[in-house]
Every structure is written in C-alpha cells, then in structure tokens.
Amino acid sequence: MMLSRASKYAILSTLYLAEHASENRKISVKVIAESIDVPSPFLAKLFQQLVKGKIISSTKGPNGGFYLTKKNQKKNVLDIIENIDGLNRINECFLGLSECDGTNPCPVHFIVEPFKNSILGKFRDKNIMEFSQEIVSKGRKLTIKDISTEINS
Amino acid sequence: MMLSRASKYAILSTLYLAEHASENRKISVKVIAESIDVPSPFLAKLFQQLVKGKIISSTKGPNGGFYLTKKNQKKNVLDIIENIDGLNRINECFLGLSECDGTNPCPVHFIVEPFKNSILGKFRDKNIMEFSQEIVSKGRKLTIKDISTEINS
DNA sequence: ATATATTAAGACCTTTTTATCTTTTATATA
DNA sequence: TATATAAAAGATAAAAAGGTCTTAATATAT
Numbered sequence A, B: 001m002m003l004s005r006a007s008k009y010a011i012l013s014t015l016y017l018a019e020h021a022s023e024n025r026k027i028s029v030k031v032i033a034e035s036i037d038v039p040s041p042f043l044a045k046l047f048q049q050l051v052k053g054k055i056i057s058s059t060k061g062p063n064g065g066f067y068l069t070k071k072n073q074k075k076n077v078l079d080i081i082e083n084i085d086g087l088n089r090i091n092e093c094f095l096g097l098s099e100c101d102g103t104n105p106c107p108v109h110f111i112v113e114p115f116k117n118s119i120l121g122k123f124r125d126k127n128i129m130e131f132s133q134e135i136v137s138k139g140r141k142l143t144i145k146d147i148s149t150e151i152n153s
Numbered sequence C: 001a002t003a004t005a006t007t008a009a010g011a012c013c014t015t016t017t018t019a020t021c022t023t024t025t026a027t028a029t030a
Numbered sequence D: 001t002a003t004a005t006a007a008a009a010g011a012t013a014a015a016a017a018g019g020t021c022t023t024a025a026t027a028t029a030t
Helices: A005-020 A029-036 A040-052 A077-084 A108-124 A127-135 A147-152 B005-020 B029-036 B040-054 B077-084 B108-126 B127-139 B147-152
Strands: A055-059 A063-069 B057-058 B065-066
Touching: A005 A127, A029 A040, A029 A063, A029 A127, A040 A055, A040 A077, A040 B005, A040 B108, A055 A147, A108 B108, B005 B029, B005 B040, B005 B077, B005 B127, B029 B040, B029 B057, B029 B065, B040 B057, B077 B108
Parallel strands: none
Antiparallel strands: A055 A063, B057 B065
C-alpha cells in the first residue's frame, strides 16, 4: 500500500509537464529535475519508461524535450503508477498478509480498504490534465525540495 | 506512509506471542518463524531489537524463548512500528512532498490524513493483548503464508 | 551538410533492506 | 557440574531500490 520513490518522482514530474509543457514548449529532464528537486539521471530513466508506456512524449535534439500530447493528457495518475511500480505493490495488504480480503481480513483491513478505494478513485477519475488543473487552480506547489536542507547549504 | 517488511514481521510475530506464549510457555524463534512463515534468522534479529526496546522479553537456554510480561502486554502496535521503522516513515507524505500539511497539502492530503489518523488510532488505542484478543475472538488467522506457492512446492 | 542539443540505451555503482551464518553467552535440568 | 538448548551478537551475503555515467541515436536549427 505505498508508492516507490520512483513512482512519486514520475507523478510529480508528469504533473509538472501537464502544467508547463506543450507540443511547442518541450521541457528537458534537466529543467524538470531542478524545478522539483529530483536526481536528473534517475528521472531520465523514469521518463524513458513513461515514453515507452505512451504516458508522456519526447523529441530529441535542439528545442526537444518532454511534453504531453492530447492523448497523453487523457492518461491518469494510476497509469503512471501502474507503469512504474505495477499494480501489485499498491494492492498489497497493509500488514503483509498473503490472503487478506473481506472474508479473511487483517486487523486493519476495514480501515485500509475504504482508503485504498478512495485514493485509487482519485487517481483514476480525473485525467492528468484535469488533475493538474485542479492543483493549479488551488495554487498548490508540488516539490520535494526540503527547505530545512537549503538552510544548511 | 507504509511499513517495512521488518515491521510487518515484527507485528505479526509479537501478536503471535500475545496469543500463544506466556511466562511459563516461552516460544522459540524457530517455531514462530515456521508458524507465520517468516525467515527465522531475520526474525531473530528483529526480536533481539524488540527485547532491547522492552516490547517483548526473552530467556536463553532450555525451555527458553520469547514471551510477553505483563508490562510488555501494555505496549501497543505503534510501539513496535516505532521500534523497528521509527515514526518518520509512517508520517511521510504519500506523494513524497517535503512540506505537506493542512496549509500546503498535496493532492491527496485530505484523503490520506484521516486514514493516517484512523490507523494510528487503531495501533495506539488498544494494547498488544487487547489487540490480540480482538483478533482471536474474531477467529482471524494472521499469516503471510501464500497458499498458491504451497501448491507449487 | 554540419553542429548541437537533447533523448535513448545500457552498463555500472551505491545504499538500503532483507536475509544468513557463525560464534558466544546464559540457563535449565539431568 | 556437564550438557543441551536457546537467545545475543556480530560478521557477512544477497537482493532490491535508488542513482550515475558513458556512449549512441536522432531531430532541429543554422
């Protein structure tokens, strides 16, 4: 019931593309990596995979970079998670039981299950673009930059 | 917002002790490891740490093993998690944002937060013994044994 | 055409987590 | 008191996750 760091990076970066990139304003890994403070070679790998999965698009060369086509914009956050982590990970029992369901539930099953449905709904019901627009309209900042570490540097 | 495998093992094994062990019926790592299908040397390490953390107790030698004292029984599941994973891990933002709270929430903050409170409550409000009794009274089996893998072996 | 900017691909490294093995120590009991 | 049994301690190994680097391919602008 949790995302890998890779998935988190992928989600944040794809949402960044949704907000800032377009077919004629492609953005390079380097720029995104710096904006949301993610290691850029690692993000490059993830983006490669997302391109293969047809969740984002890319072109090489000058003024190249990553962006979302109309089709890409219809994908949702769960597609990103599925592409990077697979669906098993997010569906595993919170306490690690192999057989955990309504008939043989773990002690927290009936707390976890509604949450899982709710968050999976959130990740499925809006497409990337709608999801992004909601974030923008509410003025939210999505960054993993740690302010306290900046003070130390 | 997730438990390590180590924490899961520790929780299940401690609950096993709560149900099956007592001061005059100590149980060895080997027996527990087999019952709930956890690697026994790994569990031995975890138990060492839980003993140091005064969450479970042990005695060496013949008829030795692990068990819970009255004091141990008053500990709760969150104490186990804290001892093995620390509390940071379970408190991290679901999407990995460094600053995620009510004022600058991530897109799923208001879904995750109630869940987190609810599950932390569950892990804190009952002590180990009460938690275990609830499981037993409901006839639940806590195992990570995978039935499908047993067919293959 | 050529130079350049950028992704693609894949090998490689590091850290963390999970798991194992070996030796030492404590203790019950015969 | 000797012996067997079980945990404690710590060294080591394997696997997974996270991260880096180098080279190749390719699209674009000039």
